[in-house]
Each structure stands twice: as structure tokens, then as C-alpha cells.
Amino acid sequence: MNHETHSEILEDIMFLIYPLILVFGFYVILTGPRNPGGGFQGGAILVAVFMSRYLVFPISMESLNFLKKLDKIMLIALILVAVVYLFLGLHQTSDLFKIIYNTLMNVLIGIKVGSGLTVVFYTFIDIEGGEED
Amino acid sequence: MIEKIFFVILIVFAIMAVHTPKMRQAVVYLAVFSALSAFVYVLMGAPDAALAEAVIGSTIATIIYLAALQKYKVFMIYLLDEKQDTHHREHVSRRKDPILSTIEEFCIKRELEPLIIYAVDELDFIKKKPGWDIIVTKVKNHYVLHGREQNYHAMALKDEWEKEKKAKVSFIVEKEHE
Structure with missing residues (x-):
């Protein structure tokens, strides 16, 4: 694929669709505890942002290392939140904590899945990359 | 239901x-x-x-x-029509050129993915681009196929054509000048 030339139509459409995908992804994540959806599905929708970016600009990402770190931080945060919630006995106190806990876990899972799948996708792209020239 | x-x-x-x-x-x-x-x-x-x-x-x-x-191995085929103007697209007929279906059969047999590009640029301009495998030009029902010597798929296509002795096709092999 040629690096210099990319379609202007695709580029314009991408900037129109970007915010829609983002809003839909966060909607699915945040309403996960009550509606169909949840962290995993919402995170997978957020990956579509980076994938559509690859379709328009077929280059590898510079911020991939940041996403790798984010992935690991989210994994640790997930375990910590669950441990703190259980061992402090917050699940016995009130319903408010349950709602906050559910939403927080969904957000963490969403960000982890989003960053993790993006790292997987771009690593897959980069393997045997640079064969164009 | x-x-x-x-x-x-x-x-x-x-x-x-x-x-x-x-x-x-x-x-x-x-x-x-x-x-x-x-x-x-x-x-x-x-x-x-x-x-x-x-x-x-x-x-x-x-x-x-x-x-x-x-x-995956993409077989890039340029179909040139130098006479035509870029702004008049009516000449790009919906029907395939018969030569293209033969090349596609060859690609499917060798598990290649055919990618056909209709171009109106000049032959030398296309030749400078990286990545092409076959360039097909058409001069009055006579097809000329250009292929590179180091591209073994193109050479296999040439061999197959010469074996089957299909008419109206000639093959030009480009040598690397470096």
C-alpha cells in the first residue's frame, strides 16, 4: 500500500465517524450493567476507531508503547479494585457502592480490551511489515 | 418462522x-x-x-x-489504455477483457490474489512504480504483456502461455538495469 497517497473521501468520512464511534463505545460501556453490552463489547467498538485509522493511514502507530502500558495498568487496576471492594466489605454496605463498582469495572474492562486489541492489531500489522519497497 | x-x-x-x-x-x-x-x-x-x-x-x-x-501474495495487474482520457470513464466496460479471466484463472490456480488496476498513464510511468507484477497493454486486439525477469510468477505465466500457444498475445520480459 502506498504511504503518500490516501483517499480524501475516506479521510473526511473518518473524521465524521470518529466521534460517533467513540460516543457509541462509551455508551455501550457505561450502560453495560443495565443494558445489553458491557466492557468487552464497548472496548471492541473503541478498537474500531484505531482500525479505521489504519484503513485511512496505513502506517504503524507511534503511541503503541503507551497503549501497551495502559493495558498492563488496567489489568492491575482491575485486580486492585476487585480486591479492595471485597476486602473492605463495600458490597455489604449500600446499593450505591454496587452501582459505582459495576460501572467502574466496566470502564476498566472497556479500556483494557480497547488498548489490548489495538496492540494486538498493530503488532499483527507490523509483523513482516515494510515489504512495500 | x-x-x-x-x-x-x-x-x-x-x-x-x-x-x-x-x-x-x-x-x-x-x-x-x-x-x-x-x-x-x-x-x-x-x-x-x-x-x-x-x-x-x-x-x-x-x-x-x-x-x-x-x-498475502497479491498479484498486481495493470491494464493500460494509453489512448483514453482520464475524464471520460464510459469506455471502461462492465464486461471483463477475456485476457483478464485467463490471468485470474492462473492466479487462482497458484493461490494468488488478483488485483486489477485500470490505468490510463503511460507505460514508462507505471514501470517506475513499485509492486507491479504484470502490465497488459492492448493494441488493436493484440495484447502485450510486460513482466519482470525476477518475478517468477510472471515468468510462470509466460511459460504457461507459450505452452498452450494462445494466439494474439506476446510477452515482453523486462531485465533489471542496475
Whole structure:
């Protein structure tokens, strides 16, 4: 694929669709505890942002290392939140904590899945990359 | 009742995806299969699974397959028509050139993915571009195929043509000048 030339139509459409995908992804994540959806599905929708970016600009990402770190931080945060919630006995106190806990876990899972799948996708792209020239 | 209709359509798309000779079409059939199965999940009362299927099956998996096909051996065929003007597209007929179907058969036999580009540029300009495998030019019902010497798929195509002695085609082999 040629690096210099990319379609202007695709580029314009991408900037129109970007915010829609983002809003839909966060909607699915945040309403996960009550509606169909949840962290995993919402995170997978957020990956579509980076994938559509690859379709328009077929280059590898510079911020991939940041996403790798984010992935690991989210994994640790997930375990910590669950441990703190259980061992402090917050699940016995009130319903408010349950709602906050559910939403927080969904957000963490969403960000982890989003960053993790993006790292997987771009690593897959980069393997045997640079064969164009 | 409507579920059964969609089950039948699902089976049809699955069979089409398995039996199509071109990879790109198979990927598209699989994406349609995923979208339809997501709809069937909704009908059967599993909206959560439907959302996951729709996102992963018809978006992420499709893009990953397409990216994999980009890495897969793509056989780039330029079909040149130097006389034509770029702004008049009517001449690009819907029917395929007969030579193209022969080249496509060759590609399918060797498990290559044919990518055909209609161009109106000059031959020398195309030759400077990287990545082309075959350039086809047409001069009054006579086809001229240009291929590079180090491209062994193009050379195999030339050998096959000479073996079968098909008329109206001549082959020009480019040598590397470095």
C-alpha cells in the first residue's frame, strides 16, 4: 500500500465517524450493567476507531508503547479494585457502592480490551511489515 | 418462522464463503454471515451475544482478514489504455477483457490474489512504480504483456502461455538495469 497517497473521501468520512464511534463505545460501556453490552463489547467498538485509522493511514502507530502500558495498568487496576471492594466489605454496605463498582469495572474492562486489541492489531500489522519497497 | 428463513440464509452464505475461489469475496461473505447471525441472536433473545457478534464478527475479524490478505501474495495487474482520457470513464466496460479471466484463472490456480488496476498513464510511468507484477497493454486486439525477469510468477505465466500457444498475445520480459 502506498504511504503518500490516501483517499480524501475516506479521510473526511473518518473524521465524521470518529466521534460517533467513540460516543457509541462509551455508551455501550457505561450502560453495560443495565443494558445489553458491557466492557468487552464497548472496548471492541473503541478498537474500531484505531482500525479505521489504519484503513485511512496505513502506517504503524507511534503511541503503541503507551497503549501497551495502559493495558498492563488496567489489568492491575482491575485486580486492585476487585480486591479492595471485597476486602473492605463495600458490597455489604449500600446499593450505591454496587452501582459505582459495576460501572467502574466496566470502564476498566472497556479500556483494557480497547488498548489490548489495538496492540494486538498493530503488532499483527507490523509483523513482516515494510515489504512495500 | 422468520428465524428459520434466516437459518437457511446463514447456511447459504456459509457455503458461498467456503466455495468461492477468491479470498476477498470469502471475507465479505463471512462478514455478511456474522451480521446475519447477530440478527438471529437478537431474534432468539440474546442481545448481549448479538452485540459481541456484530462488533467482533463483522468488524474486527473482517478488518483483520483484509489486512492479512494485504500481506498475502497479491498479484498486481495493470491494464493500460494509453489512448483514453482520464475524464471520460464510459469506455471502461462492465464486461471483463477475456485476457483478464485467463490471468485470474492462473492466479487462482497458484493461490494468488488478483488485483486489477485500470490505468490510463503511460507505460514508462507505471514501470517506475513499485509492486507491479504484470502490465497488459492492448493494441488493436493484440495484447502485450510486460513482466519482470525476477518475478517468477510472471515468468510462470509466460511459460504457461507459450505452452498452450494462445494466439494474439506476446510477452515482453523486462531485465533489471542496475
